[in-house]
Amino acid sequence: EVQLVESGGGLVQPGRSLRLSCTASGFTFGDYTLSWFRQPPGKDLEWVGFIRAKGYGGTPEYAASVKGRFTISRDDSTSLGYLQMDSLKIEDTAVYYCGRGAGGSDYWGQGTLVTVSS
């Protein structure tokens, strides 16, 4: 069974950093692009970025709103994906989801809440 589980969310002050993890199971993690999305409370979904599978270069791409502040990485040996979030802003408050694949992820995790507040 394909599963994705996010972890690492919590309360953080503006300007600080946080790293989210995405633990994958039930499929060959290294064969797939890993995407990140977010959803502010009561609002709509937003694509954050993705990291390609190594077979497609292993390179990341980002939404303009997070480029230069967020970094997506992966460790195929442990089936883990990461979202490093630096210089956090209040408007980064959201539930963060990881998803399998790009262009329309077919499996999503349950999400982890990140609250940026002083």
Add this chain to the structure above:
Amino acid sequence: DVVMTQSPLSLPVTLGQPASISCSCSQSLVHSDGNTYLNWFQQRPGQSPRRLIHKVSNRDSGVPDRFSGSGSGTDFTLIISRVEAEDVGVYYCMQGTHRPFTFGQGTRLEIK
């Protein structure tokens, strides 16, 4: 960025009746590889999004056949042939052709 405009934003439906959601895009979603990466997602209350349809009309595994997708170019439609109570939630179209990938504003389906 590609702007995705859904209508209606609120959709009250009687059980057993059909429902239709439209998604209009600001530019063609035909990719250079010939595919059209238009997806539909369902988000039930308190849950994460679930993909229902990919590449316009392909139903995902386990999705009931009362859900269908159609369209081309810039205009797409999700149809639920007979609404059931478990269909309550918010429906989003999402394009995966042009980066940044973008979502519609969501259509909230409720039972009348």
